[in-house]
Amino acid sequence: MSRTVTDVQRNAIFRMVDEVMAIMRDNKPFNPDSGVFGRIRSSESESGYPGARYSFKNVEIPPASIEFLTESNPLDYSEDGMQVPVVPIHFKLDFGPSIYGITEEILKERLDLADYWIDWDGTRQEGNVMPPAPGLLMKPYRYRARTHADSRFPVDVEIVYGLPTGDEPKYMLSLMFLTIERAYKPVTSDDRRRIREEREQRAHEIFSKPEAAK
Incomplete structure (x- = not known):
């Protein structure tokens, strides 16, 4: 069941996504112990591969699943992959029960997102609304973050809303999850x-x- 976000929760969410954008776009060092994302629930790494998958629990939004992924730097072509520096790659904030009160327009302004996105082969696609997957009550949006003067990397953002069900007003969309990732070329x-x-x-x-x- 969806719920309306409180001011405390909204502020915690904004602090989190602001920090992620600074890390992904502006190359601010990622500190999993900073407390911005909450308490580290687990940290998993795969033998033979640099990086780790961090999972956090945030007391302000306890139902949410918060994950941050680091991997070896895709721009480092050293033969010994274990010696390659680890960089942030992917962040996902899944609210569990979706929330009301944070619209696509609010997030678009907060994260300074552009009116286009870039597909897998580098082609620019105008607009942000994506067709929902068949049979799923979801409305996804995709964006490329705008470049700032101190930006170091391109960043892609996906925001997914749940479509109204039952007695919910037809105009009401509930925020389900969002992802923020560096747009490294494969x-x-x-x-x-x-x-x-x-x-x-x-x-x-x-x-x-x-x-x-x-």
């Missing part, structure tokens, strides 16, 4: 090998020049 193992080879070749060409030997 890199395959072949890409890493090719880029390493290109770097090694450039380095070889530089140091093979007569000037480099003097």
Whole structure:
């Protein structure tokens, strides 16, 4: 059953998403012990892979599921993946029972989101409303965050609302969950090998020049 968000809960949510945007977009260091996300419920990592999946419990919004994912830096093409720095990748805030009182317009202004989104192959798509999945009472929105003067990375945001059911007014949408993630270009193992080879070749060409030997 959906519930109306309180002022205390709204402030906790805003602090959280503001912090995530600063981390994802502006490269603010991620500190899981800061208390902004709540208390760490669990921290899981997979053997042989850098990074971890953090789960938090926030007393202001106790039913919510809060997750933050870190992984090896996709922009680092080092051969030894375990030596690659860990960076923030993905954040999800799932409210459990959805909430009323935080509209798409409010979040769009708060996070400074643009009127378009970028699909998987880099194509710009105008508008934000996505078609709901068949059979699901959901209304998803997708965005690319606007670039600021101190922005370091592009960021994608997805916000999903529940459609009215039963006696709820037809105009009422309840906020179900949102995700915020860095828009890294997918890199395959072949890409890493090719880029390493290109770097090694450039380095070889530089140091093979007569000037480099003097």
